[in-house]
Amino acid sequence: MTPALLSWSGGKDAAWALHALRQAGEVEVVGLLTTLTEGYDRVSMQGIRREVLHAQARAAGLPVIEAWIPQAADNARYEASFADALARARTRWPGIMHIAFGDLFLADIRAWREGLCARLGWTPLFPLFGSDTTELARAMQAGGLRAHLCCVDTRQLDASFAGRAFDATLLQALPAAIDPCGEHGEFHTCVEAGPMFATPLALARGDTVLRDGRFAYTDFLLAADGPPADDPPQA
Template sequence: MDRRPVLLAWSGGKDAAWALHAMRRDGVDVPGLLCTITEGHERASMQGVRVDVLRAQAAAAGLPLLESRIPQACDNACYEAAFAAALDAARTRWPGIDRIAFGDLLLADIRAWREALCTRLGWTATFPLFGCDTAALARDMIAGGLRATLCCVDTRQLDAAFAGRDFDSALLGTLPPDIDSCGENGEFHTCVSDGPMFSTPLTLERGDTVLRDDRFAYTDFLPVSPGAPPHGARHGRR
């Protein structure tokens, strides 16, 4: 296996976290994580994970977090410009690096778009989990010690009541048969709090679940410092 350094696209969710675990297990050097943050909301774009949770995850993984920041009104050209700037920053930090990994599992069109974008920018996109049996992968994640919670649910595909539920065997047993076990079709996104990729588990406080854009049910999570009492709800807009 090619073990040259590979930057990892980070969302705060289970697929990115498991990709980190898989690459490390295979001896791949992952020097850092790159996450797209929506400015003002201060959250991972789409997943809605707070930036302070993302930073706590990166610290638990023992890796620096590079933040690609985009405005709230962001078209594709704006996103690509921010992504290119973040990759330039990565090359400044790690001279010679030219590969970035993504946690995509099945969607060939998304993979092709990422590959084309990275090629234009002089990078190579890799996909360490692509093509996996997602039902088997979900079970492997849970058995392997990954702990995650559903932080975003697309209510056009899955009932909003699933938002905030743990990603565990009980969840897999209650998902409708047309829902992918890993949410690979956008049915849900997760926020990871523990797993073999972390040196220590995160303590996260659950906040409210809110509906955005008449479609996405987001459950908020906030990091709790060791020994600190719960600090209640501090709910920023996603």
């Protein structure tokens, strides 16, 4: 099979993209690429702790390639870090040319990724693109995916949703204007279990804090009986 990386946020869409790619059997995901923010030691946007990220990677049976960006990084800094991570991946897996993304329907984001990958000599894959997000959310839940909302944009969704389980009850409670998968950035999730993991993660809910006067982040930590916090092999 054709080797590929997967852009991994630690959230449900990336996790379900991994499941979909494995089910299709046309490419082999050999590693995860994750952007983290310096000083926070957390996944950018999602705010997921680095140790939780690596526990997810172990459960998926894949190594992580880390792309670090400074706080308040501009797009040029992000692209430089992304390019460096891809270069390191190609050193580890010579000839690899594909990277998959969990984007669902935002055409402008897809076009931007396609342009960036083309400039860097990579081919992007979008295994979930064009999905009906209501049906996709229900399929994720029916398929055994378990996740919690770890970040809520309070300009779009009430902060009380932060920390809630991504389940049928949540879907019923979401206002009509909110996408069921949060594709407009209304919320982000932290995955703890699903068919893409060999074993579920044991996570404990921490505090919820408001950052930048807008984003409500709920912290999730490895529980005492969860996977060890040591890191998997690095690329």
